[in-house]
Amino acid sequence: MSNHAQPSVNPFAAQQHHLRERLRHFLAILHPVLHVDVVTALEAEGKLLSHAATSVDSPPAGLWPLLTLLVAQSISPDMNPICAGNVAVAVECFVCAIDLLDDVIDEDQTSTLQALGVARTLNVSTALLTLAQQAILSLSQQNVAPELILRLLTTLQESALMTTAGQHWDVLVEQRPAQSFTQEECIEIAAAKAGSIMRLACRLGALCAGADDVLCEQFSELGELLGIAHQLDNDSHDLYYLLQGDTSALGSAQAERNVKTDLVRGKKTLPVVLAANMPGILQSSSSPADEEKEGHLRALQQGVITTWGICLLYRERARDRLQEIEAQKPVAPLLHLLLGFE
Amino acid sequence: MEEQQIQDFVHRVAQDETLRKELASHPEGVIMREGFSPRVARVVARLVPQLALDKPLGPSLGWW
Numbered sequence A: 001m002s003n004h005a006q007p008s009v010n011p012f013a014a015q016q017h018h019l020r021e022r023l024r025h026f027l028a029i030l031h032p033v034l035h036v037d038v039v040t041a042l043e044a045e046g047k048l049l050s051h052a053a054t055s056v057d058s059p060p061a062g063l064w065p066l067l068t069l070l071v072a073q074s075i076s077p078d079m080n081p082i083c084a085g086n087v088a089v090a091v092e093c094f095v096c097a098i099d100l101l102d103d104v105i106d107e108d109q110t111s112t113l114q115a116l117g118v119a120r121t122l123n124v125s126t127a128l129l130t131l132a133q134q135a136i137l138s139l140s141q142q143n144v145a146p147e148l149i150l151r152l153l154t155t156l157q158e159s160a161l162m163t164t165a166g167q168h169w170d171v172l173v174e175q176r177p178a179q180s181f182t183q184e185e186c187i188e189i190a191a192a193k194a195g196s197i198m199r200l201a202c203r204l205g206a207l208c209a210g211a212d213d214v215l216c217e218q219f220s221e222l223g224e225l226l227g228i229a230h231q232l233d234n235d236s237h238d239l240y241y242l243l244q245g246d247t248s249a250l251g252s253a254q255a256e257r258n259v260k261t262d263l264v265r266g267k268k269t270l271p272v273v274l275a276a277n278m279p280g281i282l283q284s285s286s287s288p289a290d291e292e293k294e295g296h297l298r299a300l301q302q303g304v305i306t307t308w309g310i311c312l313l314y315r316e317r318a319r320d321r322l323q324e325i326e327a328q329k330p331v332a333p334l335l336h337l338l339l340g341f342e
Numbered sequence B: 001m002e003e004q005q006i007q008d009f010v011h012r013v014a015q016d017e018t019l020r021k022e023l024a025s026h027p028e029g030v031i032m033r034e035g036f037s038p039r040v041a042r043v044v045a046r047l048v049p050q051l052a053l054d055k056p057l058g059p060s061l062g063w064w
Helices: A013-027 A032-042 A061-075 A082-107 A111-142 A144-175 A185-207 A211-244 A251-267 A270-276 A289-328 A331-338 B002-014 B017-025 B027-034 B036-050
Strands: none
Touching: A013 A032, A013 A061, A013 A082, A032 A082, A061 A082, A061 A144, A061 A211, A061 A331, A082 A144, A082 A185, A082 B017, A111 A144, A111 A289, A144 A185, A185 A211, A185 A270, A185 A331, A185 B002, A211 A270, A211 A289, A211 A331, A289 B002, A289 B036, B002 B017, B002 B036, B017 B027, B017 B036, B027 B036
């Protein structure tokens, strides 16, 4: 189930078609030996070139570039669609590159990693990061002011560094005991990873549409809050289904493997950290084994519910931010639909 | 801090059977008494089925 009342006809079909056309334009510059592997990565589930049929509950292919495009078109409905499309394609390439690096670092056995192996995957990631910059630089051919191009590129670079720092932080903390973590640190990591990527998707859309600084910041914050909520939603539901023994709800065997890999690698997700810091539950070493196991389970369940609550809190904050934006001008209905707010 | 308010409330409900029963029968009264901000009150109201009635976790937020 999802809270998105998505009709059976794909409402984003026209935008996806435009984005795919723009993406193929940039892919055409790649050498054939590289082109085929880059396309493989961009055809993965959820990516813009995915062949998977859209079901009522599944996200539309190319969710991230759609967000950038719809933010831009909502702010400036008459803006040059090639410009908006190219900036959105930069986001798709950037997110795909970061996802590939994340998969390699976490040793997730995704379909792309299985098909390409580590060496080719890393090379594809490099190509995609370069294509992201290329897509923004191409705006000069559309008579976009050099100052704006520089601002867009700077935003992309800042986000790349923030996301990389978040990923590095996430790797470093694998060696630390969960008890040494705080709720704040977990949320800071979520903000640096998922938060910064969604912040980028919204900010680039607002920037390229000529939004003023205040509106750019409002859309950036909206994106960051939604990104953090998304990460906490995943963390709480993944662990919840695992505790329930309902791994089919994770969506795929690959998703189940990834969740287990996260636990084995010692990822400090918020529910795990909250459970580890619950007084008198996980630290108890004097209780018999069964009682201790039950205590662990109760603590994890409580950690899951608390994380879900904090996720809802971030979602509420995002809703407040959207209302501030809409107090000036309502956002386009398609953007509303994509954001998932009633 | 709103995050801490939610964490503390979930912990208290888990430890306190009386509070859990009261939350199940009069959620609005409990939420009002706690003096939460409107935003935290909306969140806690959505957590009542899991906190007090042992219902499964709400559905994933979906795309985001």
